[in-house]
Amino acid sequence: MNEDMSAAAQAVRDYHRRSKHHLDRYAAGPGFMDWDTQPEPFRSWEGAEQTPLPLSGDGVATPYADLFRPAAVAAAPLDLDGLGALLQLSFGLSAWKQSGTDRWALRCNPSSGNLHPTEVYLAAAGVPRLADGVYHYNSYGHVLERRCAASLSGSGVLLGLSSVHWREAWKYGERAFRYCQHDVGHALAALRYAAAALGWRVRLLDHWSDDEIAALLGLDRDEDFAGAEKEFPDLLCGIEPGEASGFETAPAAWVEAVRAGRWQGRANRLSSRHSHHWPAIDVVALAAAKPRTPLQPRRTPANQPLLPISCEERAADIIRQRRSAQSFDGVTSITAKSLFRLLDAALPRAKAPPFDCWPWTPRLHLVLFVHRVVGLAPGLYVSCRTAGAVSLLRHAFKPGLEWAPVEEAPARLRLYRLARADARKAARTLSCHQDIAADSAFSLGMLAEFDAALDEGPWAYRRLFWESGLIGQALYLEAEAAGVRGTGIGCFFDDALHETLGIAGTALQSLYHFTVGAPLIDERLRTRPPYEHLQR
Structure with missing residues (x-):
């Protein structure tokens, strides 16, 4: 491990230690709920053209037990209906709750405090009824907001996740970086279960760097976030309706295409002001940034059948x-x-x-x-x-x-x-x-x-x-x-x-x-x- 990496690893360890709760004291946090600055629960991109998605998740009939039976679910077409079902069942709204005049949305992917720091993007090419480009998924409207129009080679869909650290820090202070990260894990699993219900696979593209993900999804376009809370790149997946799609190859072609593409949209501001600032989160986010790494060999763990379950629900x-x-x-x-x-x-x-x-x-x-x-x-x-x-x-x-x-x-x-x-x-x-x-x-x-x-x-x-x-x-x-x-x-x-x-x-x-x-x-x-x- 070189000197820079050793310093970054030490910064990560320092953050983990300082963000611990102890019996006699809690990790640094705001100490009260500043309801006037509660973050807007939905990110949107003003000025981006929208593609409404069908609520096709309602019609997915796959039994829950079949998710764990190899080849039990025939692959649905990778089209707008399929994407609508995938996003509805992974990141979409699951219900509204109301108490008196207060009303709030629940979503399919779990989140600490129901604050949902995780944002979802697609880079799509060759999908029927969907123009090639980069999109943000807006779960409130169940729409794709087209951030970039670009000529992308081949066909397929990449799905990326990012985090808005402020959404969690507003309530949880310094410990929020932890919560953002395990919410990414929740989101990845939610995506995988929804894909399984459609007979699709999800391939985590672990070799991509954070900078490459940011470039593909437009997260490095500071001018598009002017006055709004930034998003930090987390991971990228290939959505595969059949056999391997080839997304393990070098990402340069699509990154170059979107850099030359036509970008549109401006991020909405989530809070009118930030009453607390947590520089420790920025330090650990920088220290834990991922460079480009070799493609991880695919493991082949045992595939014993799961213990039986009596659940007959969809x-x-x-x-x-x-x-x-x-x-x-x-x-x-x-x-x-x-x-x-x-x-x-x-x-x-x-x-x-x-x-x-x-x-x-x-x-x-x-x-x-x-x-x-x-x-x-x-x-x-x-x-x-x-x-x-x-x-x-x-x-x-x-x-x-x-x-x-x-x-x-x-x-x-x-x-x-x-x-x-x-x-x-x-x-x-x-x-x-x-x-x-x-x-x-x-x-x-x-x-x-x-x-x-x-x-x-x-x-x-x-x-x-x-x-x-x-x-x-x-x-x-x-x-x-x-x-x-x-x-x-x-x-x-x-x-x-x-x-x-x-x-x-x-x-x-x-x-x-x-x-x-x-x-x-x-x-x-x-x-x-x-x-x-x-x-x-």
């Missing part, structure tokens, strides 16, 4: 009913069989979403606080998502833990009981004293192989959170399919969890918490259809 319905539970009943149990299926869905497979689009070896492992799982004793458990992690975690955790294999679980889950205990108080305390971590059937923390990842480059810091978001979205959908509900937990006491497990140093770091149980529904809230404002 994938589109599971995707659109996904919610973050606000509270749990503290009574309902799930079966061990349901827990095993949830954990199984978070393992990498060669031909099943969401991890079949993930080119890297898994770096995250799950520490479970089991409260109400029929067939498992309450207590502390760990699921190692790779074979090599068993010895790594055994060495890192404090001595005296049981490490008793859960014999009823499939061997590939590598599920061990560490201690029999009533873990509810510990789960609540470690998750910032939130009852949702204790009133559920189980909660968990995601432990990352932190040092090993950063040895690959400082940009791998972002990738760890993306992986946590992929796991989170898998748990969200699987919980819905099992008849319960999940909630991601971004507020937790990082080092307190490490101390509970006996972890010293930074080889392992906690990045995200999650909890699953039977939700309590607030009947005072009204639910309205997502696109009734268009249908009217």
